[in-house]
Amino acid sequence: MTAWNTSAFGRFARREWGPLFWTVRDALVRDRWRAIPMTIGAVCLTSVFQIVQNTSWGFQPVQNLGSVKAVDPFWLALLRTPLSLFVPALDLPVWGALAQVLLVFGISEICIGWWRTLVIGYVATLAGTTYARIGLALGPDHPLGLPVSDRIVNDTGPSAAVVGLAVYVCWRYRAYLTGALLVLVMIGEVLVKNNLAGKEHLAAIAAVMVLCAVRAKWGPERSRTPLGKGPSQPDTRPE
Incomplete structure (x- = not known):
């Protein structure tokens, strides 16, 4: 029974995470940090904003450049959105934001390319x-x-960009159970702590799911090969 369970889980893991795992692993083994230049830049930018906004002279300039509030005019929020994604929330530990960017942006950059990562991240944030x-x-x-x-x-x-990107990559690589669990966790977040951030995460998920539906209907046929490196990118390993 134990062997059967192990074998069944192994088949599930290969089906659910195999193509995604080998895509990320092969890129990092081959190119190391050169595989995620945009992500490294995003981590550095987030770190700089964190350092500057915690100084006496830097807090207000960072707020002027990247602080978004619902009370602001929408046009001003749109202008600040590109940088707001990299301004760490004041009430949360910065290491959490850095870890989210490094992990999820990095996986997304490898799997779908840097410009798709930015587009989907900003769509989720704007949602x-x-x-x-x-x-x-x-x-x-x-x-x-x-x-x-x-x-x-x-x-x-x-956080909204991270959630949206995670859902998109799960859909792109057919890791449907993982994506569904992520959505359930975000719903649970709203039920337990009914705040603005939780509801914005659900809005980000909804926007990305619309993108997935549009691409499924009118885009090219979906595969589990990486989009980020062009036609010369080797295919992922077989399941």
């Missing part, structure tokens, strides 16, 4: 920013609404 304004308009009595106090919540950091 959260847009939802904040819709939620405030709906009001606290609506199931999807937000309290007025969320108007001044500092809405920065990579």
